[in-house]
Ligand SMILES: NC(=O)c1ccc[n+]([C@@H]2O[C@H](COP(=O)([O-])OP(=O)(O)OC[C@H]3O[C@@H](n4cnc5c(N)ncnc54)[C@H](O)[C@@H]3O)[C@@H](O)[C@H]2O)c1
């Protein structure tokens with residue numbers, strides 16, 4: 001049996017975020033709206049005209065901008081408490097994966113009495129949550145259409161809440177919001193989206209025909225536009241294709257989950273705060289080479305679909321070319337990770353059962369250490 005779920009209301013409208021009053025129609029009868037974001041996104045002024053539109057239409061708006069990258073659980077709880085105290089009827093997550101994940105969990109915490117510590121893992125968050133609108137400003141995580149939120153627990157560990165109750169009620173893709181995204185973030189988040197599609201297509205446990213079709217479509221859009229989006233930041237067509245590609249990749253991996261690339265990437269973010277997309281870019285091609293004995297035929301299908309060759313190695317080579325062309329760092333040393341951290345990171349990566357159980361080839365501690373050593 002195959003099951004496929006996604007957000008049922010997705011709107012693609014460059015410039016649409018300026019008309020937030022129209023966009024939220026039908027989501028809640030309560031006129032208090034909570035916006036969850038980070039200080040960087042807020043300072044860019046991306047939501048200003050949308051907030052003006054809401055206020056002119058008689059809505060009360062409260063902004064929670066204390067989200068930080070790889071959001072810690074304490075911030076989610078603090079924002080949820082604030083949303084409750086404000087009496088919001090609608091939560092809007094506005095930003096990259098960090099604000100969107102925070103909005104998902106905060107809307108959940110504010111909408112029911114379930115304690116956060118009981119939500120971690122798969123299908124443990126039950127809801128109900130407050131109505132939720134998500135508006136991405138990076139083209140990467142696909143969080144706007146996934147049932148996943150990633151939190152930092154304690155000092156370094158990253159944990160996931162995975163549950164259908166996290167799906168947003170509505171999504172807006174407004175590519176104008178991404179025009180100012182710096183080249184390094186465009187590159188890293190774009191590669192993150194490509195990893196989502198590659199891992200969905202090769203996910204052994206829940207691979208399904210809908211995710212396969214979406215993964216291939218996503219990869220075509222992302223591969224054909226990533227270099228242009230990095231080099232010509234204000235090219236709206238390239239930005240729109242990247243945003244749609246990242247969203248479609250999110251739909252794919254929300255149903256055919258990610259695997260070892262993400263498992264090996266998480267310790268880089270958890271221990272050393274390497275941005276999520278960059279962590280994935282760093283480990284991607286070596287994990288693909290490790291997986292080739294089991295996943296080569298799938299890599300070859302993707303390469304053929306992209307028109308870059310007919311072998312699995314052609315896809316590995318294409319991803320190496322994209323990493324070069326978008327100038328992402330290629331070694332752990334470049335992101336200040338020392339060799340004596342490798343064992344600790346490998347220990348941590350091996351705890352990511354939620355991801356490793358989907359990997360095409362069984363991952364061993366020894367293999368993880370070798371992969372980290374190769375990219376040192
Ligand atoms: N829920 C999921 O399905 C899922 C999937 C993958 C990753 N994640 C999580 O998402 C987070 C990473 O998200 P991300 O990569 O989108 O980065 P992010 O949300 O952490 O943002 C990175 C930086 O980009 C800035 N930024 C965002 N939009 C901008 C814009 N339009 N212009 C200029 N700057 C902008 C932010 O202010 C921030 O400084 C991690 O916590 C990761 O674990 C979640």
Ligand SMILES: [Fe+2]
Pocket residue numbers: 141192193196262276280
């Ligand atoms: Fe990711």
